[in-house]
Amino acid sequence: MAKVRTLGPGSLKIGDTDSEHDFSADVTNTALEPSTDTEDPDNFLDGHSEGGSQTESWTLTGSVKEDFSMDGLQVWCNQHSGEELPFTFIPNKLSGTVQWKGKVTIASIQIGGDVKSKNANDFSFAATDVKPSAYTPAGM
Numbered sequence: 001m002a003k004v005r006t007l008g009p010g011s012l013k014i015g016d017t018d019s020e021h022d023f024s025a026d027v028t029n030t031a032l033e034p035s036t037d038t039e040d041p042d043n044f045l046d047g048h049s050e051g052g053s054q055t056e057s058w059t060l061t062g063s064v065k066e067d068f069s070m071d072g073l074q075v076w077c078n079q080h081s082g083e084e085l086p087f088t089f090i091p092n093k094l095s096g097t098v099q100w101k102g103k104v105t106i107a108s109i110q111i112g113g114d115v116k117s118k119n120a121n122d123f124s125f126a127a128t129d130v131k132p133s134a135y136t137p138a139g140m
Contacts, residue, residue: 004096011090012062014104015080023064026073028120030062032089032100032130058127060087060104063120066111073109077123080106087127094137102130 012023012030023030039052064073082105089100104125113119 002095004092007091009094010092010096011088014087014106015085021073021076023062023073026064026067028063028065030060030089032127033059033061034130035059058102058130060089060125060127061123063122064109066113066119066121074111074121077106078108081108082106084128090135092137096137097135098132099135100130100132103128 007029010024012027013020014023015021035057036054037057038054041049041051043049067073069075084103084105087102087104090096091098091100104127107123107125109123110121113121
């Protein structure tokens with residue numbers, strides 16, 4: 001199978017199945033970013049060392065074009081700020097075979113920017129339980 005290297009056309013949906021919000025038409029870039037922290041090892045008087053623990057955390061990031069309506073993402077994020085909701089990120093719906101799922105904690109997004117411009121504002125949501133799973137593109 002050929003490698004799929006292009007992001008998009010894809011999908012980013014956040015929320016429970018019956019009330020999910022589709023970010024796909026407003027997102028100009030998005031990424032799931034891992035971060036790994038490793039504690040320094042402990043050194044003991046007798047000369048031995050014990051390794052520090054390693055923890056991994058995730059962040060769902062991206063940029064959205066502003067929509068100054070009550071249906072816009074900035075209003076939705078403000079209304080759901082602090083809530084932990086499930087998400088599904090499909091990087092490529094046409095030929096990709098992976099989707100990423102987990103939970104994100106919603107945070108408000110900046111409003112405004114340059115006058116007489118179609119502004120894009122960044123978002124960053126802490127993510128947990130991030131796991132890949134198989135995705136079958138339509139028509140395959």
